[in-house]
Structures are given as C-alpha cells and as structure tokens.
Amino acid sequence: MSGRQIRMVNAFHLSGIPRIIFGPGTLKKLPALLKEFGDQYLIITGATSFMSGHSGRILMNSLEGGSNIIYRGRIIKEPSPSDVDDIVKEYSGKEIDAVVGIGGGSVLDAAKAVSAMLRIGGSVREYIEGVGTRKHPGIKIPFIAVPTTAGTGSESTENAVLSEIGTNGFKRSLRHYGLVPDIALVDPELTTGCPPEITSASGMDALTQLIESYISVNANTFTDSLAEEAIRLIITSLPKAVKNGSDLNARKALSYSAMISGITLANAGLGVVHGFASSIGGCIDIPHGVLCGTLLGAANRIILNNLLNTDPVNAAVMKYAKIGMFFTETKNLTEGEYAVRFIELLEKLVEDLDLPRIGNYGLKTEMLENIADMTSQKNNPVKLSKDELLQILKARI
Numbered sequence: 001m002s003g004r005q006i007r008m009v010n011a012f013h014l015s016g017i018p019r020i021i022f023g024p025g026t027l028k029k030l031p032a033l034l035k036e037f038g039d040q041y042l043i044i045t046g047a048t049s050f051m052s053g054h055s056g057r058i059l060m061n062s063l064e065g066g067s068n069i070i071y072r073g074r075i076i077k078e079p080s081p082s083d084v085d086d087i088v089k090e091y092s093g094k095e096i097d098a099v100v101g102i103g104g105g106s107v108l109d110a111a112k113a114v115s116a117m118l119r120i121g122g123s124v125r126e127y128i129e130g131v132g133t134r135k136h137p138g139i140k141i142p143f144i145a146v147p148t149t150a151g152t153g154s155e156s157t158e159n160a161v162l163s164e165i166g167t168n169g170f171k172r173s174l175r176h177y178g179l180v181p182d183i184a185l186v187d188p189e190l191t192t193g194c195p196p197e198i199t200s201a202s203g204m205d206a207l208t209q210l211i212e213s214y215i216s217v218n219a220n221t222f223t224d225s226l227a228e229e230a231i232r233l234i235i236t237s238l239p240k241a242v243k244n245g246s247d248l249n250a251r252k253a254l255s256y257s258a259m260i261s262g263i264t265l266a267n268a269g270l271g272v273v274h275g276f277a278s279s280i281g282g283c284i285d286i287p288h289g290v291l292c293g294t295l296l297g298a299a300n301r302i303i304l305n306n307l308l309n310t311d312p313v314n315a316a317v318m319k320y321a322k323i324g325m326f327f328t329e330t331k332n333l334t335e336g337e338y339a340v341r342f343i344e345l346l347e348k349l350v351e352d353l354d355l356p357r358i359g360n361y362g363l364k365t366e367m368l369e370n371i372a373d374m375t376s377q378k379n380n381p382v383k384l385s386k387d388e389l390l391q392i393l394k395a396r397i
C-alpha cells in the first residue's frame with residue numbers, strides 16, 4: 001500500500017451536535033443540569049427499569065429535593081407511533097420543563113419523539129418520513145439523553161426511529177435538526193450491567209453505523225476523522241466488553257464510539273445494512289442491533305467485491321484498506337489486499353460474537369425478493385444489484 005495520503009477537504013454541512021458530558025460517574029451531574037431548565041421533569045425509562053437499580057435509586061434521591069418528577073417506565077421494545085402518542089396524550093396539559101430519556105436506543109428514541117410532540121400535539125405518525133404528510137417544525141421541550149447501552153447513538157442524532165410491524169409495517173424516522181438532544185449525558189458506568197448479548201448487538205449497531213457513514217458517498221473530512229478512530233475502538237473493545245462486562249476501559253471505548261456513530265450517521269448518512277434494517281424491520285420483529293450485526297460482514301464483503309471489479313480505486317476501498325492495515329502485521333500488501341483483511345476481520349467478529357441469523361426471527365426465503373425490492377441503498381458507495389442484495393441475505397438467513 002502506498003504511503004500517506006492526504007484527502008481533499010470538500011464542502012460539507014454539519015448538523016447540530018448536543019452539549020456532550022462524557023465520563024464514568026457523570027450521571028451525578030444530572031440533577032444540576034436539569035435545574036438549568038426548570039424543576040418539572042418527565043423521565044422516561046425502560047420497563048426493566050434502570051430506576052429500580054442502584055444508580056436509579058441514587059438518582060431519584062438526588063432529584064427529589066423540591067422537584068416535581070413524573071416518572072414513566074414503559075418502553076420495552078422499539079417504540080411505535082402509538083407508544084409515543086399515548087405518553088404525549090397523558091402529559092400534554094402538564095407543565096414540563098425538560099424530558100429525560102434514560103435507557104437503550106428504544107427508550108431514547110421514544111423520549112426524543114415525546115419531547116418533540118409535547119409542544120405540537122396530534123399524532124407523531126403524521127410527521128414520520130415516508131409515512132405521514134407533515135413536516136415537523138423542529139420545536140421541542142428541552143431533552144436530555146442518558147444512554148444505558150452503547151449502540152444506536154440516539155443521544156447525538158436528530159431522528160427518532162419508530163416502527164410498526166406487519167403487512168403495512170414500517171420502520172422510519174421522525175427527523176429534524178432541531179430534535180438533536182440538548183444534552184447527551186454519557187456515563188459508561190451505566191452500561192456495565194448490560195448483558196453480553198445486548199452488549200454485542202448494540203456494539204455491532206454502532207460499528208455498522210460508523211462503517212456505513214465512513215464509506216458513505218456523503219462522508220467528509222470531519223466525519224471520517226471521527227469514524228476512523230471509533231471503528232478501531234469498537235473492533236478492539238467489543239469482544240472485551242462482551243467477555244467481561246465490568247471492563248470499564250472497554251465500556252468507555254464503546255460508549256464513546258456509539259455516541260460518535262450518532263454524529264457520523266447524522267452527517268454522512270447510512271448504507272445498505274440500514275436499508276435492510278428498515279425493510280426487514282417492518283416485516284419481522286428482530287432487534288435492530290442483531291440485524292445490523294449479523295449482516296455487517298456479508299454486506300461489506302459484497303460491496304468490496306463489487307468495487308474491486310468495477311472501481312478498485314474508489315474511496316471506500318481505500319478506507320477499508322486503511323482500517324485493514326491498522327489491524328494487519330503483514331507489510332507491503334496492496335490496498336485491495338488490506339481491504340480484504342478488514343472484511344475478514346468483520347466476518348470473524350460476527351462469528352466470534354455468535355450473532356443469530358435472521359432466519360431465527362421468522363424471515364423466510366420466500367420473503368427475500370420482496371425485501372430486496374424494498375431496500376434502500378441510501379448512501380452506499382456502490383449501487384448493488386438485486387442479485388447482490390439477495391446474496392447478502394442468503395448468507396445470513
């Protein structure tokens with residue numbers, strides 16, 4: 001591989017980034033941060049509630065000094081529009097100074113959508129991309145995102161993913177740059193209790209987001225510089241955190257990288273794996289991180305094969321190669337060879353983490369054609385044929 005390459009700095013548009021407070025123990029800062037907005041808060045958590053655990057009890061005790069807290073622990077899976085509508089209906093007449101989401105990506109997305117709908121009312125369905133007909137104006141109640149997993153990066157994105165499973169199902173976003181959380185409070189200690197299978201699925205979602213935004217046709221110097229380091233951190237740290245959940249250094253690396261993946265996806269976009277997440281996610285009930293993780297190696301293998309045949313000097317090949325070279329001791333390989341090393345690394349990660357196949361969740365071979373037709377390739381560096389899309393799915397069904 002040739003020596004140092006300096007990339008051209010092209011024009012780009014940078015979307016909002018929240019005020020970020022990162023580090024072990026930073027949850028302690030939440031009460032003081034909330035005071036900046038007022039003293040009435042709506043706190044949304046998951047059903048397996050963080051609030052009943054040790055950190056939650058400490059937080060509640062520290063918040064209760066004169067504050068009016070409405071606590072809602074109900075989000076158990078990826079939220080639907082009616083989940084959001086129900087919460088908004090219940091609290092729309094109340095004075096709420098800030099909404100806090102404490103939980104995994106589903107909780108953060110639900111809380112983000114609630115903060116976006118409390119001021120405008122009506123059904124969120126009307127404002128979902130490709131589903132409703134109205135454009136959200138971007139106004140919201142101040143929103144603080146506190147992730148307890150390291151995955152979706154919702155703490156730093158402008159969208160909330162909402163889904164409905166079924167014949168006319170969908171998995172689409174409520175999106176506006178005004179919906180970026182006011183504060184992302186990222187305390188990696190909160191993820192140490194995350195079980196191995198959730199750690200691995202969430203981490204693979206973040207890795208998918210980083211790789212897809214890194215090789216995106218809309219990538220730019222800003223997102224690339226963030227994505228490169230975060231990809232390396234996840235590949236190194238994810239197996240460690242899955243093996244030993246209390247490895248705080250690994251947890252810090254994952255929490256940081258997941259947060260960065262939100263920034264890079266919001267600014268450079270996503271690719272075909274997230275296209276599948278949308279088309280498959282509307283048909284069957286499968287955790288988003290499992291779906292992304294299980295397809296990650298196969299999808300990038302097909303993308304690279306296509307590029308090596310059609311456009312071997314494509315920026316995406318050079319980027320695959322750059323990460324591949326970082327993890328390879330052998331010197332003087334070609335860009336193509338280092339790129340293949342990177343794909344092999346991804347495939348090994350999928351295998352080592354033992355990510356379930358999509359067939360385990362009810363996806364049938366006869367559904368694949370339809371899914372391939374519905375799959376957007378968004379910002380993918382190459383337009384894959386239907387046959388190539390089917391090859392990805394068949395490799396992991």
Ligand SMILES: [Fe+2]
Binds near residue numbers: 152274288292
């Ligand atoms: Fe994702």
